Amino acid sequence: MSREKRKLVSIKDIAQEAGVSPSTVSRALHNHPHISTETGERVQRLAHEMGYTPSLLARSLVTQDTATIGLVITYTADPFLSRLVQGVEETARNSGYSVFLSSSYRDYERELEVVRSFHERRTSGIIITGSQIDTDYLDLDDRFPLPIVLINCRTYPYSVSADKISGAKQAVEHLVQLGHRRIAFVSNAKLSTDLDRQTSYQQVLREHDIPIDDTLVVEGDGMLESGVRAGQKLLSLPQPPTAIFCFNDLTAMGVLTALREADLQVPRDCSVVGFDDLEISAYLCPPLTTVRQPCYRMGQAAIRMLLQLIRGENGIQAEILQTELIVRQTTGLAPEPS
Amino acid sequence: MSREKRKLVSIKDIAQEAGVSPSTVSRALHNHPHISTETGERVQRLAHEMGYTPSLLARSLVTQDTATIGLVITYTADPFLSRLVQGVEETARNSGYSVFLSSSYRDYERELEVVRSFHERRTSGIIITGSQIDTDYLDLDDRFPLPIVLINCRTYPYSVSADKISGAKQAVEHLVQLGHRRIAFVSNAKLSTDLDRQTSYQQVLREHDIPIDDTLVVEGDGMLESGVRAGQKLLSLPQPPTAIFCFNDLTAMGVLTALREADLQVPRDCSVVGFDDLEISAYLCPPLTTVRQPCYRMGQAAIRMLLQLIRGENGIQAEILQTELIVRQTTGLAPEPS
DNA sequence: TGAATCTCTGCAAACGTTTGCACAATCATA
DNA sequence: TATGATTGTGCAAACGTTTGCAGAGATTCA
Structure with a gap:
């Protein structure tokens, strides 16, 4: 040794x-x-x-190419991102690229710092997900002269997103079809992509002449614990909802926990819909009705777009992948008004 | 633009x-x-x-130091690893290091390839988890002249592990205390670290004069689906177990699903114990009794050890972190023999 | 036989840094 | 005024590669 x-x-x-x-x-x-x-x-x-x-260092120095891309995510522990990372990494590797991974913890400063660090390492390009830079992406582009692809940020010209508008619409319409009229929404105020869901939510309600009740919209942060709190808050309303549409599956799991602790049956007493379709969601009790986001394929699409940008191809435009409502067992007919 | x-x-x-x-x-x-x-x-x-x-490339070339470490994991999508990655990454960054991440998919060749790729990029050191190189780590050391720390591989001199022997022992003893005598074990044949659990399992049974029944040990692969299959297999036995100890929490979730599909109540009809204590495990229905592995701290310990190796410190020795039985609601008294 | 072509190899510059050493200028000291 | 220390700067080599160009032999062709 x-x-x-x-x-x-x-x-x-x-x-x-x-x-x-x-x-x-x-x-x-x-x-x-x-x-x-x-x-x-x-x-x-x-x-x-x-x-x-x-030594790839020496080689890269002369060839001016590191065959490396940087991937910025919010949290490694987010199961939605895990699959996405896998999509990026596998596809990158198949094209001879390696991947640097770093987390931003949803912090703007930190995100910039990571991007700079990638640039210093002369990565050929960067993929950012859960970006905080939404508003001034122009600045981003100005400051870092290397190809960047954003995930779920539709204002940026090079981006890959899931069609959340359609997904949310399907979810809420599904609930309406089941007879629900008091439908709550647990949001994620910290994330701009949340707006799509919320807009769809309100739109569907309007289309069906269902009055919009602001007390039915509660804020979360996309994590388990906030789902629990949101659920508790909704149940304590004078007139609680009969269905809850959640920002993501983790939130939905929290809501389910809150319902169980309140001795309510799902979906008999209350329906729940998630968003993402994590692998575990099919194994919950009851299995979760949710909107599937093709996370793996999103990662794949992002790295493909980035490689195109690196090769200097043009005519590249934002890509939007389809979402799909997966009906399982947390949604059912609205309870008869007593 | x-x-x-x-x-x-x-x-x-x-x-x-x-x-x-x-x-x-x-x-x-x-x-x-x-x-x-x-x-x-x-x-x-x-x-x-x-x-x-x-350009960190040019700088590294002359300083002979990239301030970068490589992290090899099996799958990004494994929630147990996500936390570990976070522990590594945060701690690394606080010491001024960046992290390369790559997956081995439990493939020996792939693992070697990743390590070589890291070495070509002149990473200052490497952390490997879920290694397949167990047996010939000497070869590994010979082939790659850079500091390497393994996670959960006790045969390697520089390693960080959780005390699985003690954890498994606590779990099985807990079940025995509850009166269970037909206790099954769902293993993960593909992973050598599984042996610790299995050995403890058998030892506790022996200590309590409980006959060891080989049909109660079924093979899994640590994923959800294999948990379901293992559960089904156990339930189809002429004399099914009254408690099931699982390789990890994901397996346990699969087993819970199998039990639910067979219309059995947990823990009334059958108790279940997992291993890992994933964040979601506390939110399952019912909340999962499990053995907590300090995954974040394991990552932290690994990178600390690696940094010591990089600095050329000596007197470094393998580290074993404590595990802890977390009793929730999937374990209960054994059903009366009918 | 000479010229042209082909095959193989080496020279040297370049990539973008860091750093030991030397040197010039300034300043304080005796 | 000479001496030595101090301060600021530049030269040039080095890190480990790649690659355009040139050149030395060998081979082919007329």
């Missing part, structure tokens, strides 16, 4: 050993056409024997 | 503009003591105005 800092072997060392010039070694290792098979093989063998590992 | 490839400004450009040498610029930017305040300020101002972003 030798842990001392050994000097790494470089192309020069191989050159010396093989009695050729460094350039020849470099070419031999890259199967350059003009290298004799004899030299080629000898160099390759030596490189292997001497335990040579090329 | 200018997306064309602008030439980045370098130290030389600033030097030219300021009428000094590149070395002076470099020193000015690092607040080197021997620089006159006048020059210092002028250079700093120019650097800012010209939009200078230092």
